[in-house]
Amino acid sequence: MQPTIQRDYSLAELNLEKTLGSRGTENDRKAIPVIDLSDFHERKQEITEQLWAAAIEVGFFQVTHHDIALTDINKAFQFSEQFFSLPITEKEQYPLKDGLNAGWEFQAQVRPSTGTADRKESYQITRPHMTELWPEESESPSAIAGFQSFLLSFEHQCWQLGMNILSCFADKLGFTSDFFRNAHNWQADDYQSTLRLLHYLPMEGKPAPGIWRAGAHTDFDCLTMVFQKAGQGGLQACPGKDSNSQLEWTNVVPKEGVITCNIGDMLMRWSDDQLKSTLHRVRMPQPDENQGSRYSMAFFCQANRNEVIQGPKKKYQAITAADYLQQRIKANF
C-alpha cells in the first residue's frame, strides 16, 4: 500500500491535477490528429497550420515522416531494456540527482492527481548533469557498450525534431523562427531538456483501484515527444483541459515509428494560453491485455533555466524557466 502524501501545490495547474483523481469516462470520440512532416522545410507553412490547429484544439498530435529512423528508435529501446534489466544494485549507482532530471529512479514519482507512486522506473538524461550517471561501458559484468554515445546522438535527433516543431509555433506566435531553438540552446550550461527512458513494471491479475502506471498529469515543459512500442498501449489523453466538465479519455494507440507529441504547461503559458497543455495518464493493463513490461521514451523540450517566459500578449508575469520548473519538480518527487 502506497502512502497518500498531502502536499501544498503553489501553481494553479497543480491544484487542478489534485482535484482530478481518476475521474472521467473512456471513449475514443476525440481523434488525435496525425501530421505528416515529410519535406518539412518546403512544406513548412502547410505543416505549421496543421500543427497550430492540433495544438489549439487538441493539445495532442502524432507526427509521421519525421526523419528519426525506425532503426534508431529501436536501438534506443534496446539500450533502454538493457539498462532496466541491470541488477538493482547496479542501477542504484546512478541515482536521480535532486531536482535535476538526471539519473535513475524507481517508483519515486508521486503524481498530485493520485497521491501514489507511478508503477514505473525511469532513467533521465539531461546533458549538463550527467557526471557519474552513465553506466559502465566496459570492464564490468554489467557494462553496456555504446550506451552513452548512442543515446546522446539520439537525444540530439529528438532535440532537432522538437525545435523544428517549435519553430512552427514561434512563427504563429509572432516570435522569430529560431526563438525557441535559442531558448533551448543545447550547448549552454543551463540547458535542461531531457530524454527519459521509461519502464513500466509488469503485473499480474486485476489492477487495484487507484493505482496507475502514470497518474493523470500535464507535462510542465514546452513540448513532449513520446515514443511508444506497438502492442504496449495504455497511454490515454484527455483533450480539453477543464476540471468542471466531464473528462473523456482517448486511447493513444502505439504505432511503429509514429511519435506522439503534446503541449506542456510552459508553452501554454508562453503562448498566453492559446496552445493547450493536455491531461494524460498511463493506465494499468487488464488481465486480458498484455501485462508484461511496457517501455516508452519521452523527450521533454524545456527552455533553458535562465530563459524568461512571457507570451506576446503578456497575459502572465514574466518568470524564468528555472523558477517555473522548480515548483513543479518539487511537487512530483
Ligand SMILES: O=C(O)CCC(=O)C(=O)O
Ligand atoms: O509513457 C508514456 O506513454 C507517457 C509518459 C508521460 O506522460 C511522461 O513521462 O510524462
Ligand SMILES: [Fe+2]
Ligand atoms: Fe506526460
